[in-house]
Amino acid sequence: MGFISEIFGYLLNFLYNIFQNYGIAIIVFSVILRIILIPLTVKQQTTMRKSSKIQAKMQELQQKYKNNPEKLNQEMMELYKTEKMNPFSGCFSSIIQLLIILSVFWLVSQPLTYMKKVDPQVIENYKTEIQQENGSSSSYYPEIEIIEKKGAEDENVYINMDFLGIDLSKVPTASLNDWRVYIIPVLYVITSFISIKMTTSAQKKAMKKKEIVIENGETKQPDELDSMQQMNNTMLYMMPIMSISIAIVAPLGLALYWLVSNVLMIIERLIIDKVMTNKEEQENG
Numbered sequence: 271m272g273f274i275s276e277i278f279g280y281l282l283n284f285l286y287n288i289f290q291n292y293g294i295a296i297i298v299f300s301v302i303l304r305i306i307l308i309p310l311t312v313k314q315q316t317t318m319r320k321s322s323k324i325q326a327k328m329q330e331l332q333q334k335y336k337n338n339p340e341k342l343n344q345e346m347m348e349l350y351k352t353e354k355m356n357p358f359s360g361c362f363s364s365i366i367q368l369l370i371i372l373s374v375f376w377l378v379s380q381p382l383t384y385m386k387k388v389d390p391q392v393i394e395n396y397k398t399e400i401q402q403e404n405g406s407s408s409s410y411y412p413e414i415e416i417i418e419k420k421g422a423e424d425e426n427v428y429i430n431m432d433f434l435g436i437d438l439s440k441v442p443t444a445s446l447n448d449w450r451v452y453i454i455p456v457l458y459v460i461t462s463f464i465s466i467k468m469t470t471s472a473q474k475k476a477m478k479k480k481e482i483v484i485e486n487g488e489t490k491q492p493d494e495l496d497s498m499q500q501m502n503n504t505m506l507y508m509m510p511i512m513s514i515s516i517a518i519v520a521p522l523g524l525a526l527y528w529l530v531s532n533v534l535m536i537i538e539r540l541i542i543d544k545v546m547t548n549k550e551e552q553e554n555g
Contacts, residue, residue: 272384274373279384282377286385286429293433296378296523300530303370308538314363315542318469320355375516378523382413382427396420396427414439414521431523438523454525455517461532462513468539 281302285295304311327349335342382388396416409415418439421428431438435450442451517525 272376274369275376275380275384278373278377279381279387282381283385283387290430291433292381292429292431292438292523293436293526296438296527297530300527301534304531304534304538307366310363310366311535311538312542315539315546317355319546320353324349324353324355371513371516374527375520375524378521378527379411380413381429381523382416386427386429388427392426410519411441411521414441433526436522438526439521441521442518442525451522454522454529455514458517458525458529458532459514461529461536465532465536465539468536 278299282295282299285298286292289295289298328346331342331345331349335345377384382393383390393413393416397412400412400415400419416427417429417431429439436453437450440448440451442455445451513528517528
């Protein structure tokens with residue numbers, strides 16, 4: 271994690287030196303990172319669309335071999351092979367996202383270490399000095415506290431964190447009396463649920479009218495039966511819930527990164543979905 275944070279830190283510091291504003295640097299950093307991750311996004315969208323289209327076939331196999339798990343697994347793997355799908359691709363994407371989440375968290379919580387590359391001994395000296403002044407350590411993020419209290423005296427530990435009147439060094443749970451700390455997290459939550467709505471709507475649209483016949487001639491929609499689909503939908507909600515849980519106890523710089531990433535992801539999905547839909551229409555036309 272630290273290795274990735276180191277790399278991100280070089281990029282963020284480069285951008286900060288250009289714009290001289292931490293918020294703008296994070297926004298541009300988010301854009302660059304989303305551009306780098308476009309191939310992964312395209313892969314996710316492609317896999318999701320393919321998965322939705324073969325739901326009926328999967329359900330037929332589950333009903334046909336419900337008493338023979340071994341045969342079911344063989345047939346399912348054969349189906350994935352025929353459709354050129356990797357059943358573990360979703361796990362890989364989730365792992366990549368988790369690594370990025372944690373790496374950016376370390377980056378924004380320790381900007382002097384990962385972004386400014388300040389000598390560790392200098393950081394330690396300031397920590398000790400502040401601790402002596404306060405009588406004890408008063409912050410979960412000592413490097414942020416160093417920036418706030420020593421940045422005016424030492425330009426090596428100064429970072430301009432004022433972004434549109436919002437102090438990106440503040441932690442929402444530690445600044446409950448400042449209404450401005452809620453703006454970015456609230457916008458992040460809104461964009462998260464817009465993204466979730468887009469994903470679930472796309473899945474339902476792809477599976478619409480794909481009914482299958484099971485025992486006694488009863489028909490059901492694939493999404494009513496597929497436990498894997500239900501698990502995927504649960505994960506869609508768990509990711510933003512986990513993220514906002516971290517965001518409210520982390521410096522606002524992290525929430526800003528997630529907010530910008532969400533907005534960019536929504537735009538990406540709209541464009542990619544449009545391109546894929548046009549491509550399918552041409553192939554089927």
